[in-house]
Amino acid sequence: MEAPRAAAGAVEARKTYGAGDAVVHALDGVTVAFPAGRFTAIMGPSGSGKSTLMQCVAGLDRLTSGHAYVGETYLTNLNKTQLALLRRDRLGFIFQQYNLIPTLTAKENILLPLTLAGRSPDPEWFASIVRTVGLGDRLANRPGQLSGGQQQRVAVARALVSRPEIVFADEPTGALDSRTGSEILGFMRSMVDEAGQTIVMVTHDPHAASYADAVLFLADGRIIDEMPDPTVERVLDRMKRFEA
């Protein structure tokens, strides 16, 4: 089997905070490629740089040196507006805090990326997403009237509605109970299997990581290990070794 094409990645990525003695290397020369059509999880202890890596590749933050890219596009040369357009047209986001707009209905929240782009939704695609995440009768409700699980389903639907090249998820199940969390992870898995969606997820939860095709382990701003086809037990074992 041919090696899958990289959907996004980073080359010699460095990100430092502070200066002089107090300098902190959040990313210390990371080179990584996230394969297209795969579900990649990034794990690591707090402060390992896992969130920073994702944010820089997703065009939410800038590297101190090195390059991040999405498809054929290097993010280093893009200005603020170009980055915003890239995120709007080619990426999708799922946050731990759902981050829905409280004044808009569930349906309007889902369609927001298309509204921003001035595009009209593909009704079939929209219906299939809504069906998949199971929100049929809640579309007219506002976030305040939805449970945490329902809000996260809206967020997942929003991330998928524009058929993005990559979906970035930052602790998507962190605020959910384990049953609802498993459902959300199930949707994500099925999007990869059935629609060939590329997903990059940051998590510290071994259960969540077990849904991925591969897990990258970060510590002190470097990639220290990679595990294909993870299971909960193997991830736990690997994490125990961090403490050793």
Place this chain on the structure above:
Amino acid sequence: MFRLGLRGVRFNLGRYVATLVAIVTGVAFFAASGFLGARVVSALEGDIDRQFGAVDAAVIADARGDDDAAGDLRIGAAAYARLAALPQTAGIGGELAAGVSFLGADGRVFASRATGRLWIADDALNPVDVAAGAAPAAAGEIAVDRGLAAEHRLAVGDAVTVLTAAGKRAATITGLTRFGDSDGQDLNGTVSIPAAAAFEWLNRGREEYSSVLLRARGSAADLVAAVEPVVPAGFRVQSGEDLRAERRADAAGFGRFLTLALQAFSSLALVVGGFVIYNTFNVIVAQRTRELAVLAAIGATPKQLSRALRSEALVIGLVGSVLGVASGFGLTFGLMAVLSQLGIDLPGAGIRVAPGTVVVSMLFGTLITLVSASLPARRAGRAEPLEALRQADAGVVTVGKARTVLASVLAGAGVVAMLVGPSAAVVGAGALVLFLGVVGLGPVLAVGGGRVLRPVLRVFGLEGALAADNTARNPQRTATTANALLIGVFLVTFVTVAGTSAKDFILDEINALSTADFTITSDGGVIDAPLVADLQAVDGVVRVTPFRRETVALTVDGTTRGSTSLSAGDLASLREAAGLDLVAGSYEDLGPGTVVLLQTQLTDGGGVGSTAVVTDAAGRSASLRVVGVVGVSLDAMATGAVVTDATLDDLVGATPPTVAFVTTEPGAQTKAGEAIKAVTDLRPDLSLQAGNFVGRLIGAIFDFLIAAVNGLLLMSVVIALIGIVNTLTLSILERRRELGLLRVVGMVDRRVRRMVRIESVVIATLGTVCGLLLGTFCGFALVTAIGRLSGAGISVSLPVGLLGGILGLGVAMGALASLIPAYRSTRLAVLDALRTT
């Protein structure tokens, strides 16, 4: 993005209330003054065109004089007869007016500011029409206008007592009149008196006219040409068109002035409202940081983000303006009520909804909202997408060095420019730059303030120290909150300091111009011995100085100077009562054939030794040598040129005095003024002016301006209060876990709440103190700069009490603002607080 904006407005209505109030108030005032002005202008203009429509030519005073007596010049009977006898004249009517009033059966004076007018017999020329009854014809018959009749329940056939310059006269009302669509030709009522009585009642028995209206036999141009050679000195002829245009402008001038004055105030209200709007939008952007960050993260461009905010502003601005115009209708009636309380009854009926006013009001309101919201909207555009991902833990934010340096440089440059700037523009720019610098330094001030206050607040225990740390923890946010207050306090202080200084300066200057305490002028009557005795008898009156005053046409060294007053009286007491100081020549030389002129009456190069030719209404003239020049003062405006009694006798005969200066004891002016007014009220021909009335008027205007601006600014201070509540609530939400921890390790709730209160007071004090200092400095520097640049001896007046009050108010507001956040800080159970993320 517009839909998002619309939605934003709908779901943030509570937050927008302050903005709406500001816009509605400003627009309502603006629209109301427009409606009112349009009504007055159109009523006055329309009537003029109709009522003077038949006039083909008019002979009017050549009002190029410099003094307040211009227009008192009269056309004598001989000149009138010459005009009537012209073959081109088809009809003629003279105008003559003076104050009259009525004495009721109960001995009370009513309609005390009505105007008595000579009834013009030529129907076409007479601007007044008979609405009921018949025109007055014989002596003892009068007609009154419908407004007067309605107001004082007068009817055709009523016997009344009319107070005139000649004394009490019994009269019968034969008719009611109207002036076009209005009731009276004059603001306070018109009383028409037939020629048989008018000259005696209104003009000391002399047959004279203030102006003459003519109808042409043949072409109007021929009439004007024929009149030209027989126009008396000090008068000129004009066509009917010009007369109408001039009277229209005169009449409407009042309406236009009213509109302008009111709209100046309402524009100010709108501009100050702009600050309120700016503050509200700033708070709204700060509160919605997370929401904006989410939009940014999923791909909203900076442009789209600010457009969303701007469309909210557009919606709010439009809604506020529509509501404002609607409220403007109601307010128009309110304004009319207020004006009539002040004694100004406006002509016209109903409200004229001028489409121009509606459109301009709406545009103005919407535009101000959009402009005020544009800076906050740009801030919204800069929202960082990472904010959306950040966990809700409040870290410590540091202040950028570059920003500190830049802001310090700006502030320093501003101070220097204000202190030594070589022109008004530089000083003004300096104020702006200094202001920007201080606002930019906000975070540094927040950190510094926190550090300075920490040892002081330590006396409150741990919570005091923690509160000081908290203000320095997110200095940017502390600064934004404090800045809202700073701007309000700065403007209040600035306006107060600069306004008070300017007022004091102008009052000093004006008071120096006038030394007579009161001036009494008789319009058509005389200041006789019994009146002087009555005035002398008033408690507090030191001296009454009557003098004779005539209006003459003046020519100096061959150049026409229009009409002027020519006064004569007891020179010694005149000079004692009034400020008639000479800038050249000497009163010693004043004798037969000589005159003392006002500085403003001289021609270029003229002075002592010039020749002045004066001509009176009857055409008698005298050539006088100038022996002295009086400097500019209010008193000199009242006397005009001064001659000896003998010189005046030679010119006009032995006329009685018609003007008097009244000097009162120091400090007795107000009390004596009331008693003097009681005396003069019995004589409708007398008008009373306080010598420093201009000063008092200007003082009152300044006080009103300062109070009005401050009242509006207080609104923005209240908005700042809401800002503090918001910021504290936000930071408490963020620090829930931290607060929970403090409570777990043993800080009792009372102390937690106290910590929040202290933090609030610290923020409020920071904003207030900085605003006070900045405002005082700018006021001080501006006043000093005015003094330095103009050479005027203006000094700074510091209203210390008021400034102290503002400081107290600021601190109290801080305490008030902390009530809700302090309550919320301990509302959550300790364990829940720890569990929340």
